[in-house]
Amino acid sequence: MPDDPHAQPTADVVEAELASEGIKPTQARVSPFVPLQQPIFRAVWFASLVSNFGGLVQAVGASWMMASISPSAELVALVQASTTLPVMLFSLAAGAIADNYDRRKILLTAQVFMLTVSIGLAVCAWFGLITPWLLLTFTFLIGCGTALNNPAWQSSVGDMVPRRDVPAAVTLNSVAFNIARSVGPAIGGAIVAAAGAVAAFIINAFSYIPLLIVLARWSPPKVERLLPRETLFIAMSAGIRYVAMSPNIRTVTLRAFVYGFGAIVGLALLPLIARDLVRGGPLTYGVLLGAFGAGAVAGAFMSARLRRSMSTEALVRSTFVAYACGVTLIAFSKTIWLAMAGLCVCGACWVLALSTFNATVQLSAPRWVVGRALAMYQMATFGGMAMGSWAWGRSALHFGVEKALLMSAATLLIGAALGLRYRLPPLEELNLDPLSRWREPKVAVDIEPRSGPVIVTIEYIIKPEDVVAFLTTMAERRRIRRRDGARHWTLLRDLTDPTLWIERYDSPTWVEYVRQNQRVTQADAEIGEQVRALHSGPNPPVVHRMIERQTASLPQFAASRTPTLADSLNDPARPA
Structure with a gap:
């Protein structure tokens, strides 16, 4: 066999x-x-x-x-x-x-x-x-x-x-x-x-x-x-x-x-x-x-x-x-x-x-x-x-x-x-148990497990001398986020405040966002700690969790809004 x-x-x-x-x-x-x-x-x-x-x-x-x-x-x-x-x-x-x-x-x-x-x-x-x-x-x-x-x-x-x-x-x-x-x-x-x-x-x-x-x-x-x-x-x-x-x-x-x-x-x-x-x-x-x-x-x-x-x-x-x-x-x-x-x-x-x-x-x-x-x-x-x-x-x-x-x-x-080019890694003793620090946040908007997409932004304040180390660490952070289910991961820098960096990614549904955070392991925690150590602003960094919503179409909006005085004056059915 x-x-x-x-x-x-x-x-x-x-x-x-x-x-x-x-x-x-x-x-x-x-x-x-x-x-x-x-x-x-x-x-x-x-x-x-x-x-x-x-x-x-x-x-x-x-x-x-x-x-x-x-x-x-x-x-x-x-x-x-x-x-x-x-x-x-x-x-x-x-x-x-x-x-x-x-x-x-x-x-x-x-x-x-x-x-x-x-x-x-x-x-x-x-x-x-x-x-x-x-x-x-x-x-x-x-x-x-x-x-x-x-x-x-x-x-x-x-x-x-x-x-x-x-x-x-x-x-x-x-x-x-x-x-x-x-x-x-x-x-x-x-x-x-x-x-x-x-x-x-x-x-x-x-x-x-x-x-x-x-x-x-x-x-x-x-x-x-x-x-x-x-x-x-x-x-x-x-x-x-x-x-x-x-x-x-x-x-x-x-x-x-x-x-x-x-x-x-x-x-x-x-x-x-x-x-x-x-x-x-x-x-x-x-x-x-x-x-x-x-x-x-x-x-x-x-x-x-x-x-x-x-x-x-x-x-x-x-x-x-x-x-x-x-x-x-x-x-x-x-x-x-x-x-x-x-x-x-x-x-x-x-x-x-x-x-x-x-x-x-x-x-x-x-x-x-x-x-x-x-x-x-x-x-x-x-x-x-x-x-x-x-x-x-x-x-x-x-x-x-x-x-x-x-x-x-x-x-x-x-x-x-x-093996000269693709070497096997040593058998390391990595702790891959769940980190279990993350708790599902309370939200003010009624959402279902399948609600989404969920957009997450995290704001970091990084000193100029720490930018190179920050970018190196965030490259590994990107790999871990995407590995665990995050989509469309990007790193943004504010044009008016060069110390402000924003990590952005999304999850297809709320339950997938929860699942992604529960997948973080003890070994992954080291990267998170390195990122937080480079952050010089409010501790912890400011996190925004948002849910994507579509705007109403124009005909629906027109039918649902309250008529104004101008509408009544221009109404051809209005008696002279």
């Missing part, structure tokens, strides 16, 4: 959040198995292990079935593309839904949908109705369920265990998936070799049932919403705007796209590697996929030590180079042992890079938008995987598997060089 569908925030992310609350990491790491004392987490963990195993068995069956019913290398590679493409297309909508609705219900919906599709795939395969394009349709629909499931799942771990136990819970979830990845493909290959791909599809359908039962019995805490939910379009727009105005997340999405494009070659062409390079069957394919999973387990256990000894950029750049070396080794391997060695390296690099990307996104987004930020990161990653699967499949078709692997290795080296 191209990525962990049940991925959780990394332990590094949670340590940063705990540090912001004064909780030391050593206090949070009493035992890695402490989360299993929570009944709901224990049940979800074991059910997820079964579900992950079934998904990996299904992936083996689908890939090998395509290699059996179609001689086209392009169609074989499209099995991976059909699974990853929905994540690119629908993750943003799924993230907006996860940030605004009950995550438990979203998870249940996604799991029921994937169960239904898996049953349909098994039935069609049983009756011999599967064609290459029908198989791609089923894998695409399963990918749609994964796209809906991912953001809600990533955001729900904090609802299952106490905050101090979240780091250990993250580690256990990662271990569960990688255990399944280590043994699932090999067992899946054995099942396909012994009973055919139909058996793999049936096993996957049954694997959803334990997780469905656990989620149906789970009663997570209810979160009280003080503001109405955003509509889907507004929520998606807010997520896009936040990422577009966040340099750190923009850099992560670019690097993740390039990594997904180049690194997917190991999984997309793996059936062809097993069949054409190593000269094996479905069991060989399962063993090779298990080697990739074993490398991923090793990478997960090495990640904490490597992050302590290397910068974020150095670690990611190393994974690009090491993955390229692993792919090159696979290209020249003619025995299963060399191929397994190369895949172990690729698996370790896969986990190290993707977990680092995930951690950076988590540390760069507050809770109100974290689902959408992760969704856009996944869109970039899975979009690169989908495009890469197609590109490397086409390359294998026209130039052969070996040259396609070498071309992907060159792409990964280019991705490493991109």
Whole structure:
């Protein structure tokens, strides 16, 4: 499988959040198995292990079935593309839904949908109705369920265990998936070799049932919403705007796209590697996929030590180079042992890079938008995987598997060089909790939540010697305002009083203005304090909140005003 569908925030992310609350990491790491004392987490963990195993068995069956019913290398590679493409297309909508609705219900919906599709795939395969394009349709629909499931799942771990136990819970979830990845493909290959791909599809359908039962019995805490939910379009727009105005997340999405494009070659062409390079069957394919999973387990256990000894950029750049070396080794391997060695390296690099990307996104987004930020990161990653699967499949078709692997290795080296220009930021311990200082002001005009547009002006008195510092600070202020939803932001200077500066922006409605101010984080407060420190006038600066109103049209105005003496004298109907 191209990525962990049940991925959780990394332990590094949670340590940063705990540090912001004064909780030391050593206090949070009493035992890695402490989360299993929570009944709901224990049940979800074991059910997820079964579900992950079934998904990996299904992936083996689908890939090998395509290699059996179609001689086209392009169609074989499209099995991976059909699974990853929905994540690119629908993750943003799924993230907006996860940030605004009950995550438990979203998870249940996604799991029921994937169960239904898996049953349909098994039935069609049983009756011999599967064609290459029908198989791609089923894998695409399963990918749609994964796209809906991912953001809600990533955001729900904090609802299952106490905050101090979240780091250990993250580690256990990662271990569960990688255990399944280590043994699932090999067992899946054995099942396909012994009973055919139909058996793999049936096993996957049954694997959803334990997780469905656990989620149906789970009663997570209810979160009280003080503001109405955003509509889907507004929520998606807010997520896009936040990422577009966040340099750190923009850099992560670019690097993740390039990594997904180049690194997917190991999984997309793996059936062809097993069949054409190593000269094996479905069991060989399962063993090779298990080697990739074993490398991923090793990478997960090495990640904490490597992050302590290397910068974020150095670690990611190393994974690009090491993955390229692993792919090159696979290209020249003619025995299963060399191929397994190369895949172990690729698996370790896969986990190290993707977990680092995930951690950076988590540390760069507050809770109100974290689902959408992760969704856009996944869109970039899975979009690169989908495009890469197609590109490397086409390359294998026209130039052969070996040259396609070498071309992907060159792409990964280019991705490493991109780090010289687009460096990943360090994993900083930013406090992205809401600032919670702002209170909704009392107004003298009757307004509804949807009333608007709302125009806001803030007056600053800036001394001439502070103008340069003020302009520099206001550039960052502009980015934060626009990121959180402000529109048409401008900075004005009075022509008669050069010390008077006016910040102006608007919000489409009153409720959006309130929402924007409630999104200010503790980390954003530093910019606000710098601006206030440069202000030398009344403290705090004078704020005007106005609502835009249209003037009445002339005919309406004439009909509504009181007639004057001149009107009566000029009235042609007046008696002479």
